[in-house]
Amino acid sequence: MTASSTAAAHDTAAEPGVDLTPFGGVVGDQAWREEILRLAAEQDAVVLAHNYQLPEIQDVAHHTGDSLALSRIAAESTASTIVFCGVHFMAETAKILSPDKRVLIPDERAGCSLADSITADQLRAWKAEHPGAVVVSYVNTTAAVKAETDICCTSSNAVDVVRSIPADREVLFLPDQFLGAHVQRETGRENLHVWAGECHVHAGINGAELAERAAAAPDAELFIHPECGCATSALYLAGEGGVPAEKVRILSTGGMLDAARGTSASSVLVATEVGMLHQLRQAAPNVDFRAVNDRASCRYMKMITPAALLRCLREGLDEVHVDPDTASQARSAVRRMIEIGRPGGGE
Incomplete structure (x- = not known):
């Protein structure tokens, strides 16, 4: 499957009625x-599982983690086959980094609403409106979009990535509007333009729910992923004294694990x-x-x-196959x- 046909299958997966x-x-x-471990050993395969996978998939995997950690492992592994238990853009990323390895995804229909929220054609049109801008793409994008990107990022390093860009350069940040808003808050950057995309699952975690749950558990800490629709509400609750500011943590999934190991909260x-x-x-x-x-x-x-x-x-x-030219263009980003x-603090 080429990058273009992969994208087509991905789009089809998101259509109603499929x-x-x-x-x-x-x-x-x-x-x-x-049996899974026997087959993996027989085929010289490393099984990678994202933190959002079913518990039994996480438990059988050789490595479980966030998208950045798994991307690193895929690139560094000596195994000839990578089995990526996650959604399609993740397996594509592994193939981009390891073009000579066989990359498998257990179900190629496993797409991503956030990755589907921008196409390469849309990005090219946006770039044409802002000539000279630096394109920063969240890793949750297709290979074709990565090929049009200057540098990718995850939720843990998005702020650092944007800060690394000269202050006088415009930045196009895509596709997640909530992560983009978080980066804008943290950097104070006025020449940052944010694409209006979202993950349907994270966007559905809203501020009203958060406020209600926080009020019912006043001693609880809050771990908030910056893709969530409630991230701004969490900071508002902290600013208004509804929740102690030190209890509100805006974290990547890798950051959540680190915070979990160090928390004193019950x-x-x-x-x-x-x-x-x-x-x-x-x-x-x-x-x-x-x-x-x-x-x-996430149903995917x-x-x-x-x-x-x-x-x-x-x-x-x-x-999973990615067109060699597309992969070459995406690899540097x-x-x-x-x-x-x-290391390890990714999506």
Whole structure:
């Protein structure tokens, strides 16, 4: 599948009426786990799982983490096959960094509403309106968009990336409007233009829900992903004294894990996709982690089922291909992303 056909499949996956029924019929039990690890060893494959995956997928993976950490692992791994349990842009990123390796995703229909919110054609048109601007793309974008990008970023290093750009240069930040607003607050940069895209799951975690949950748990810390629609509300609550400012933490998923290991709080309200709770509870089992919105579950992430992963390793499906020219153009932007910010603190 080329970059263009990958994008087409991704767009189709988001259309109403398209069958997105996950592969089923397999239980993620011990026998399944042993078979996954046996097949992975047999095929010289490393299994990577994003923090938003189902718990059984996270637990069987060789490495679980955020998009930046997994991108680094994919690039550095000696395995000849990368099995990326996540959404399609993540597997594309692994292929961009490791063009000579076989990259598989257990279900190529696993797309991303945020990545779908801007196309390469739209980005080219936006660049034409701002000649000379530096393009900063969140890693949650297609390979074709990355190819039109100067430097990629994750939620943990987005502020550092923008600060690294000369102050007199315009910046086009895409595609997430909430992360862009966070970067604008942190940098105070007036020549930063933000694309009006969003992750439907994070955007659905709103300020009213956060305020209600925080009022009901006044001693809880707040871990807020900057993609969330409630991020501004969290800062407002802190500024108005509704929540102690020191209890409000705007964090990437990697940052949440670090904060979980160091917190002295007995309870934490978490505003991000609910799959993150599994890793947080493992990192700090004595802390009560609760979702601000229990319905904040990404259907695309949850398409990577035990059956899908078993099918992937048994049949070598679905393989991800990125057009070599597209990958070459995108690679420098992704590599610059990996070089900026602390290791392991990604999406």
